[in-house]
Amino acid sequence: MSIIRKVSKILQNQNNLVRVYSLLVIFVIIIGIATLPLISYNENQLYPKSVDMKSPLNPYDRGGEPFEKAEVKAQYPENSRYLGYVTAYLTPFSLFISYNTLYAGTTIVSHPGGIIDEILYNTRGLDTIIETSILFIAFAIAMFLFRRNEKE
Amino acid sequence: MYELENINIEGQVVTFIPFGDIVGYLTPYTAILFIFAAVFTIIALISKPEKQVDIAFGGDAYYTKNVSVKQMRFQRFMAAACGLATMGGVLSGDVFNFTLFTAMVGITNIGIVASIKNRHILDNAYEYGILAMVGTLPLFAGAAIIVATTGTLSMWILFTPLVTVPLVAKLLLVIGVLAEGMAPVYVAKAEITRAPGAPFILMVHVSSLVLFLRVIEIVISM
């Protein structure tokens, strides 16, 4: 059996698919580690992030008072006319949590209306829409598969 | 207002669409991809699935497989979502936005074949789905390394010669799209092609190949 036959025998088995791909990823990561000295962190970040351990909204705290304007950086400010408004809008319940505990930030993702992030809604709104669309698609598939054996 | 600095690769910007910080654009190259994806999405929406002919072995008989209306509706919905995600990925002018659209294509591709009751196809769809999930790691890692080393995600800035994007980030992006769309060896995807519902199955290929074309353009330009 020639070497070509041997290689194609490995490649044509779909159970090896993830293994072959992992080899590819490992190869790229080795290149990445080898070129690590050439890569440096850029201090001048467009979306700066500082974690304030004292804030109850940590790590989601973008600064600014609710209903007031805050300093927010954007790549193209001319496209976001309401830049900086509604930096952190909290529902009354979330406001209550943030006044009384230090852990509102850890629960924000788990209850609705916790925080409306200005960066997401004004400057990167399209991302928010796609993220939720991906979730919806996943739910639609799961729902269809769950109910497909039901009789009408 | 927005201009690509290097027009040697794909020509001048024809039009742009600003969504806040995400400014999508079309050049002659991406416009062709966009039109192609749009045409095939429309075909998937308006055409009925084919009836696959199968031969019963051991005799002269053959029979046709019919796609049920319920299954066709779901496949059509997924094909439309897949087409929209593809068009979004082609239009996008932001690296993170592009990776999100790519991840969405990976999920809808599984959705298109998920409704088929055929063990062989589902086995392969499972392997392919695992790969699509594994592929999100290099995909988003690539975008993360780009934002860490350059401080921005906008392609308008990244395509200028002043900004250097590390090689590893480019490679990670490419192999991420490979896994979401076409897989290194394509074997599972080739078996998925056996599923009935040709106009919808075709969207699996349209989305992955068009996004591969787009990522090549992004990587060369960066």
Added chain:
Amino acid sequence: MILLYILFAVFAGLLFHGIHRKVIARIQTRPGPPIWQEILHVLKFSFKQTWIPKTASKILFMAIVAAVIAIWSGALYILISGGSLLIIFGVYLLHKITEHGLGLSSGSPYGKFGAIRSVISAASEIPLIASIAIIYLITGSLMISDITAYQASNGILLITAFPVAIAMYIIVLSKVPYSPFGIIEAKEIVSGNKTEHFGVWRAGLEVGFSIKTFVLLATFITLFIGAMPFWMLVLASLILLLTMSFVCAVTPMLSPYDAVTIQIAVIIIVIIYAGYLGVMG
């Protein structure tokens, strides 16, 4: 002007297919058909009774034929006007999609096998053609007009970028009829993905494929040898085709996954070459 070019490319491409068949036959010591056989084929097909198979997905069945002609006419315009090489690369990939669609749309088992093989071969053909990105590393531009200008001053790319030329040669080779890599139209699956497209549909497909052959050969010549007058371009394409006819005549068709493996081996060579270019500056 573009209309004349398209009409010329249709006839030149069909004639190329005929010459290709003739040369293969002569190498295999057969008389072979006359060189205008493929033109006669197209005429014959367009005068045949035509319908759409009952099991087919009708709109897809028809639209795919139009798509094949449309994308390659577009590629021809890009090649002549010296546009972006990326667009021709894109059209090549869109052609892969139409190949899948051709086979899937009819519902015939043979068409389906052709489509599956087309998907398998996409695994290696697509990364292979992506190696034209290396040309950007060398010339600093992907516009065909810039690449020919670069070759006029710095020597032809066939010599200076030999591994990429090999990759492109294999790409063009896998798209000519009777190629060792042409697994989608192997005889054991009748006519592969074209099986159910008969009559007018086949005539339309042959028109599209003839433009495709012409564009791919002319792209290779322009890309690796440089700009030349149009009649010389056609002549050089013909000589390139003759080399491919020799390869096709003396090699058997590979089994599907072996074709993929061989192409992957070429990809690895190209990647090593890219790494070498990157290290050397």
Added chain:
Amino acid sequence: MKKTSIKAILAISAIICITAGLFALEGIIPEWLAAAVIVVSFPAFVISLGMYWKESDKEGDYPFVGY
């Protein structure tokens, strides 16, 4: 499809192809626009030409399924 509608498509696509080509030659419309128009109308021309010559009136049948 009816023969008359095929005839109409054939005539319209042929006229569009030729006028686009002539207009580009005269410089009335830019060349890329002419190319785009021709790319869309040329396939319609080729297919409708064949259909005009010989399109069957009878319904389709089942595809070739082997010997």
